[in-house]
Amino acid sequence: MKEVYNIAIDGPAGAGKSTIARSVAEKLHFVYVDTGAMYRAMALHFLRMGISPADEAAISQAAKDVKVTISYENGEQQVILNGENVSGLIRTGEVSDMASATSIYLPVREKLVELQKELARNESVIMDGRDIGTCVLPEADLKIYLTASSKVRAKRRFAQLKENQGQYTLEDIEKDIIERDSRDMNRENSPLRQAEDALLLDSSDMTKKEVEDRILELFLERKKEGKK
Numbered sequence: 001m002k003e004v005y006n007i008a009i010d011g012p013a014g015a016g017k018s019t020i021a022r023s024v025a026e027k028l029h030f031v032y033v034d035t036g037a038m039y040r041a042m043a044l045h046f047l048r049m050g051i052s053p054a055d056e057a058a059i060s061q062a063a064k065d066v067k068v069t070i071s072y073e074n075g076e077q078q079v080i081l082n083g084e085n086v087s088g089l090i091r092t093g094e095v096s097d098m099a100s101a102t103s104i105y106l107p108v109r110e111k112l113v114e115l116q117k118e119l120a121r122n123e124s125v126i127m128d129g130r131d132i133g134t135c136v137l138p139e140a141d142l143k144i145y146l147t148a149s150s151k152v153r154a155k156r157r158f159a160q161l162k163e164n165q166g167q168y169t170l171e172d173i174e175k176d177i178i179e180r181d182s183r184d185m186n187r188e189n190s191p192l193r194q195a196e197d198a199l200l201l202d203s204s205d206m207t208k209k210e211v212e213d214r215i216l217e218l219f220l221e222r223k224k225e226g227k228k
Helices: 016-026 035-048 056-063 094-104 106-122 132-136 150-164 170-186 208-226
Strands: 006-010 031-034 067-072 078-080 126-129 142-147 199-202
Touching: 006 016, 006 067, 006 132, 006 208, 016 031, 016 035, 016 126, 016 208, 031 035, 031 067, 031 078, 031 106, 035 056, 035 067, 035 094, 035 106, 035 126, 056 106, 067 106, 094 170, 106 126, 126 132, 126 170, 132 142, 142 208, 150 170, 199 208
Parallel strands: 006 126, 006 142, 031 126, 142 199
Antiparallel strands: 067 078
16 A cells, blocks of 8 residues: 655745745655635635625635636646636735635635545645645645745845835735734634644744754654654
């Protein structure tokens, strides 16, 4: 029987979860599941429908008719929304804000968590998000809570946005990150928090390679322990 391993990486906005998870998945030959991209695809659907993020009833109803799937082409994750590849449309600030605001609604979360769980049962996966270790993969072989100071996270996001859009100040981005942290940590459904058995990894003073190497080291230790 094929061995299946799950790694969960949680943490606040701008901590580098997706970048790190994708790289580690490649090294371990695991499937990388970008749960944030799935929520962004759902958010894009709501934006296209012109629904206010505060309209819980409309959001809940619209979520019933959405199908979000993940496929891979040449090793690259493709996010499919109702049959349309939206991978290149879900990384804007507007979509990000809508995803953060609407992910608090239970029907939205239930719709996507079911797919995420199914993926993890059949494949060795790395998932990153806000509630992977606490809700989606509570039995994951390794749980990481990846974080960094709000200032460091703002600098990283500023560098990304400056290349893509160039219309945000560092102060605006840090303010937005702090506000998103508050929303994510205080939402009613599946709030962002460190799982009791998750290992805290603060990347404020670490390079990308150092973070990757540490996670790989931790996973190999857990894998070895599991064979004893």
